[in-house]
Amino acid sequence: MLFQLSAATALAFATAAQAAPENLGQCTGGIFPTQIRLAYAGDHGMAVSWNTKLQLTHPTVYFGKDQRLNRVAQSDVSTTYPSSSTYNNHVVLTGLEPNTAYFYKPNCGNVTYTFTTARRPGQKTEFSFAMVGDMGTFGPDGLSTTVGKGAANPLKPGDLTTVQSLAARQGSYDFVWHVGDLAYADAWIKEEKGGYVSPYNLTDNGAEYDRILNDFYDEIEELSSGKPYMVGPGNHEANCDNGSDLSVCVPGQLNFTGYRQHWNMPSAESGGLENFWYSFDHGMVHFVMFNTETDFPNAPDEPGGEGAENAGPFAPTGAQLAWLKKDLAAVDRKKTPWVVAAGHRPWYVSTTVCTECQAAFEPILIEYGVDLVLHGHKHFYERHAAVANNVTQEITNNPTAPWYVVNGAGGHYDGLDTPSAPYVSTSRDVIVAYGWSLFTVHNCSHLTTQFIGSANNTILDTATLIKDHCHPDDGDGCPV
Structure with a gap:
């Protein structure tokens, strides 16, 4: 629900609310907002979410x-689940102007934050976005300069974490896209077995998992409170006992619940499903998130799948692929000439591939002319050529095939992977280092990626995709 107040009334109401929650009673620590996070909500909206120790009647x-x-938005969405120590609160702000800065404050907060709304679809000014994959908690509950038995590739003393690196460059991108595997709270058993976290206790009813999860969300608040933090599902969201030979998950930590x-x-704005598949426009780009974990034939995380997570499905058979086709078919390529899609598991990569994902998604991405496909899942960086049905095209020569970039190098407790050479024929560069990707959409014909090494913000790889998307009558600034 969204309503408008006069400036004077709103100021008085907001001032009172600093000492009063939604029922104008006293603000308590239990309803202090934490883990504040943003997400685009269509062309004229922004979702604001946060957690509290107690349930709110009207976030x-x-x-x-x-x-x-001088504006106020409310909802009645304040939910929790078994083993969670907090409530998740969600409010959608609507009627916003595109590419406009706003100030905001969740109820009972003591900090005023800012965000900038999505660029108008078709706006032709240059912009950048950040992409990260497979990033977990850093510090005492995750990856740090020391690791326990069984983990590898600790941070070197003085290295920035990926969160710190993203924070240092926060002014250079419009939003963050985390394409699966968040927090790695399911590594808690590995950490206890390895002596990194103590004591070793498999009967804590999910408390250690919950603590690591909350630590991660606290860590990324520096990013997610100021820039939309868009996410997609990965396999580590489906289960809680990675590395255990026993099933010790409590119900709230199964089946993507958290x-x-x-x-x-x-x-809701794009006809998708929950946080599993959705799309949004931003400037010259139509962005699409698809789900490589469930809801397609032989999906790896569904019962009987190779991932053995016994998760989903979450929609009727065929719903995801039907949505993806419909969404891509509706794209106005004169307005948003670029189409960028992301899904967690890759099928072009120099290690084990997701053949089921390729069979389900690649034909659709080719049919509708998707330009760039982003993946995580493998814990290194690998830039590929443009590829269609295993046949490569070079990215500087107006390829008709999608360009693939795999980046699951965000960093988590287990460390990095090292693919074995020779690399697959589609591969163009492999880097084993913690980092994230910065993509810049220059105009309708040029899109550049940079792989940023988190340790010291060094650019370790760069490449530019050149496509003939220009319409000479548009005045879009494309090179002649």
């Missing part, structure tokens, strides 16, 4: 174009 956000915060409740992706 409320005060916002506006200046710090008077992932489903924590985030609020724009599926």
Whole structure:
């Protein structure tokens, strides 16, 4: 629900709310907002989400174009699940202007934050976005300069974490896209077995998992409170006992439960499903998130799949692929000439591939002319050629095939992977280092990627895709 107040009334109401929650009683620590996070909600909206120790009757956000915060939005969405120590609160702000800065504050907060709305679809100005995959908790509950038995590739003293690297470059991108495997709270058993976290206790009813998960969300708040943090599902969201020979998961930590409740992706605005598949426009690009874990033939995380996570399905048979075809068919390529898609598991990569994913998704991505496909899952960086049905095309020569980039090098407790040479024929560069990707959409014909080494923000790889998307009558600034 969204309503408008006069500036004076809103200011008085917001001031009172600093000492009062939605029922105008006293603000307590139990309803103090934490883990604040943003997500695009269509062309004129922004989802604001946060967690509290206690349930809220009406989660409320005060916002506006200046710090008077003369608008108010509320919802009745404040949910939890078994083993969670917090409630997830979601409010969608609507009626916003595109590419416009707003100030906002969740109820009972003591900090006013800012965000900038999505660029108008078809806006032809240059912009960048950040992409990261397979990034977990850093510090005492995750990857640090020391690791326990069984883990590898600790950070070197003085290295920045990927979160710190992203934070240092926060002014250079419009949003973050985390394409699966968040937090790695399911590594808690490995950490206890390896002596990194103590004591070794498999009967804590999910407390250690919950603690690591909350640590991750606290860590990324520096990013997610100021820039939309868009996410997709990975296999580590489906289960909680990675590395255990026993099934010790409590029900709330199975079947993507926490992932489903924590985030609020724009599926309602794009006809998708929860946080599993959705799309959004931003400037010259149509972005699409698809789900490589469930809801397609032989999906790896479904019962009987190779991932053995016994998760999903979450929709009727064929629903995801039908949605993906419909979504891509509706793209106006004169307005958003670029189409960028992401799904967690890769099928072009110099290690084990997801053949089931390739069979389900690649024909659709080729048919509708997707330009760039992003994956994580493998814990290194690998840039490929443009590829269709295992046949390569070079990215500087107006390829008709999608260009593939795999980046699961965000960093987590287990460390990095090292693929064995010789690499697959589609591969163009492999880097084994912690890092993230910065993509810049220059105009309708040029899109550049940079792989940023997190340790010291060094650019370790760069390449530019050149496509003939230009329409001479558009005045879009494309090179002649």
